[in-house]
Amino acid sequence: xxxxxxxxxxxxxxxxxxxxxxxxxxxxxxxxxxxxxxxxxxxxxxxxxxxxxxxxxxxxxxxxxxxxxxxxxxxxxxxxxxxxxxxxxxxxxxxxxxxxxxxxxxxxxxxxxxxxxxxxxxxxxxxxxxxxxxxxxxxxxxxxxxxxxxxxxxxxxxxxxxxxxxxxxxxxxxxxxxxxxxxxxxxxxxxxxxxxxxxxxxxxxxxxxxxxxxxxxxxxxxxxxxxxxxxxxxxxxxxxxxxxxxxxxxxxxxxxxxxxxxxxxxxx
Numbered sequence: 648x649x650x651x652x653x654x655x656x657x658x659x660x661x662x663x664x665x666x667x668x669x670x671x672x673x674x675x676x677x678x679x680x681x682x683x684x685x686x687x688x689x690x691x692x693x694x695x696x697x698x699x700x701x702x703x704x705x706x707x708x709x710x711x712x713x714x715x716x717x718x719x720x721x722x723x724x725x726x727x728x729x730x731x732x733x734x735x736x737x738x739x740x741x742x743x744x745x746x747x748x749x750x751x752x753x754x755x756x757x758x759x760x761x762x763x764x765x766x767x768x769x770x771x772x773x774x775x776x777x778x779x780x781x782x783x784x785x786x787x788x789x790x791x792x793x794x795x796x797x798x799x800x801x802x803x804x805x806x807x808x809x810x811x812x813x814x815x816x817x818x819x820x821x822x823x824x825x826x827x828x829x830x831x832x833x834x835x836x837x838x839x840x841x842x843x844x845x846x847x848x849x850x851x852x853x854x855x856x857x858x859x860x861x862x863x864x865x866x867x868x869x870x871x872x873x874x875x876x877x878x879x880x881x882x883x884x885x886x887x888x889x890x891x892x893x894x895x896x897x898x899x900x901x902x903x904x905x906x907x908x909x910x911x912x913x914x915x
Contacts, residue, residue: 667725714808775820787836804849
């Protein structure tokens with residue numbers, strides 16, 4: 648799909664379009680790069696936000712790490728789309744493909760090893776793509792807890808939106824390989840991590856509620872797809888029941904609905 652002003656206007660409200668224009672004119676876009684049909688950028692707002700734009704034949708999929716939850720795309724994504732329309736970034740994929748063809752197997756292995764050693768998130772994705780096992784729920788929970796700790800270093804409550812996209816991408820990698828229980832472990836860590844930290848959240852409530860709901864919905868899908876025996880199936884329901892009965896039941900209704908979904912859709 649061609650990215651032009653008319654197309655961009657169709658993806659957002661008039662108010663957001665104007666704000667996106669203002670952000671671009673104020674030179675808030677700090678980096679724009681393209682690889683094939685994917686454009687990534689960093690936009691400076693109240694914080695720095697990562698924007699990803701994936702262009703298909705008839706679609707434009709824009710994602711931003713900001714907490715915007717209203718209609719259409721956010722102002723950060725609009726600013727990036729306007730920048731791409733005005734000055735399309737150079738595609739780096741051809742140069743990378745040429746280098747990949749010319750590089751030796753040993754050099755590539757050494758490079759991948761070094762990158763994975765320095766970037767735990769990429770290492771998780773590599774294991775999800777090629778491995779036969781995953782981290783435990785407790786290990787994923789520790790990562791999520793660390794994110795909450797990082798966002799409360801200067802203030803005792805979380806006042807912005809934590810970006811959990813890495814965990815969703817990781818779970819999707821497992822799901823695509825039909826490793827449903829590995830994916831479910833990631834989704835479980837997400838909804839447990841958010842639910843347990845509810846008392847620390849002091850803003851962006853819609854963001855956390857929607858993230859928890861997405862993790863719950865996908866957890867249910869994975870458990871049903873895994874075709875576990877009845878005893879195991881009851882354990883997965885028990886996970887939801889335990890969360891529904893926590894001391895701070897802000898999301899109890901969501902957990903009970905997920906339990907109903909599992910029980911009603913189970914054909915055992």
